[in-house]
Amino acid sequence: MDNFHSKSINQALIDTNSSKDGLSSVQASERKVVNNQDEHIKRNSIAFKFIEQFADLMIIILLIAAAVSIAIGIINRTAGEIADGCIILAIVIMNAVFGV
Numbered sequence: 001m002d003n004f005h006s007k008s009i010n011q012a013l014i015d016t017n018s019s020k021d022g023l024s025s026v027q028a029s030e031r032k033v034v035n036n037q038d039e040h041i042k043r044n045s046i047a048f049k050f051i052e053q054f055a056d057l058m059i060i061i062l063l064i065a066a067a068v069s070i071a072i073g074i075i076n077r078t079a080g081e082i083a084d085g086c087i088i089l090a091i092v093i094m095n096a097v098f099g100v
Contacts (some may be wrong), residue, residue, distance in 0.1 A: 046100060053096035062092050 005011045066088035073081030
């Protein structure tokens, strides 16, 4: 971040690509478009970070293990296997939430 308080007025205007009269309407609309794009990226970044947590190899292995455990529990009709799979899924989801 620049220390505009320690710069001359002319130097601050040059650094911000502005003038003493302010921004032209074209410059203002261009900057508004850039800021809106940045806000759009920021809004999506939390969801992107959450999904990105599942790209790790160990997480993928745990998801497969949870799916296999739940499938075996359904086939054998054992609640223990289903509970184990659900616990693995809960841990993976908590890891993703904390990782964001």
